[in-house]
Amino acid sequence: MSDTGDKVTRLLALVPYVLNRGVASITETAEAFGISEDQVRKELEMLWLCGRSSGPEDLIDLMFEQDTVSVTYDGGLSRPLKLTATEAMTLGVALRTLTDLPGATSTGAAERALAKIETAAGQHLDTAGVDIRLAAQDRWLGLAQRAVAEKRAVELRYYTAARDESTHRVVDPVQVFTVDGVNYLEAWCRRAEGMRSFRLDRFEDATLLDEPAVIPVDINPKDVSEGVYRPAPEHLLVELSLGPGWSWVSEYYPSETVEPDPDEPAVLRVSLRVADPAWVAALVRRSGGAVSVLAPDWLARDVRAEAASALAAYSA
Structure with a gap:
């Protein structure tokens, strides 16, 4: 302190x-x-x-x-505490929020605290009708930190945005880190048999298991000083065309080359390495036509076919 x-x-x-x-x-x-x-x-x-x-x-x-x-x-410090309805409700909602955070507090402790608040307020607090929605990464941060500290495995259901799918995994946590305001859990993924960084805001469910984390001896925590994603030579080299408003892609993601399109100066031609081609397809989909794949040819064809299939579904 x-x-x-x-x-x-x-x-x-x-x-x-x-x-x-x-x-x-x-x-x-x-x-x-x-x-x-x-x-x-x-x-x-x-x-x-x-x-x-x-x-x-x-x-x-x-x-x-x-x-x-x-x-x-004593300035009134010895007087019994008397809360207004607003103060009591605020504290009651805060207690309910804590109970929504896995491992933050025990149910019994929360109920005892709520009873004391009701005594101070002189009334029963009905907080059940208050809609509390925690940011997903805040909801799972305590569990992830505890898993790392106690070296325990985690069973989770995780949403992968690039493939628009949810998968069930058991992971062995290594570290929790934050990059650009986003919290991540780095862990050995037993399903992928490799190290992965999981965004906490994409956890759909998670359970702290009563089994120890088993991490290969040659694994070291990722250095995230230069960002979460670190391209490797074996990753796929992709060339993209970035229209106006999408140049941020070349700044946010490590790129090998960035140059203006000779025919359209407002458009950038960027080459970068990606670990998962599905990420490229997702980027093109959400750009509304501002991003296109120039190379490799097979990926450009796959993305075009996927886009045509999606448009056909709307027509049907």
Whole structure:
């Protein structure tokens, strides 16, 4: 925790600590919080400026006498907590959100906390009608981090956008990393018998298994300092034509050559290596005709045939 975070935590705890003792020893307080006596005095003096409003009658008041300190007015901290309906509902929804995060909290703990909130609010909270939708990658981040920390295998159903299909896999996690705001789980995929990087926002379901992760001894975590995808010499070399508005492809993905089309200066001709030709087909489909395949010929034919089949389906 940062120094600022430590100080805030202490400030929140100092007044209840002194209140519980009536008259507290500065020396004992310093020992309890692991700071010097001078720092205890300085931080307690800061609390003189704190309260519910700027009026002196609402500010915390302290009394120092030799090596002791007492709280003469606590600013309402000793009063039982009473939540408004909005505050209680907000906390209740937050608890429900936590229960939707796998491994974030136990159901029993959440129910006990909700009961305490209802007591403070003086009413029953019906949060069942509140629609909570977590970003998929947030939902699975805790599970992925736990799988890596505990070296446990994960069973998952994963959506592959390039092939527009969902597959069932068991993976052995290696690391969790983030690139461009997207969280990934790098793992040994038993189905593919190789290392793969799985986007957490494409997890459709995941279960932390009670079996240890089994990772080949020669595997090292991926270096993602230059992005997730690192082309290899054995990957397919593809040449694309990128129309206006699609030049970002040459900037986002590692390219071997980028040059303007001699006949259309606004169009780029790009060559890059891809691990899966299905990715190219998906890129062409969603470009609305702005991206086309120039080489290899067989891939260009396959993409054209796929597009023609899709259009025929609309005609039918």
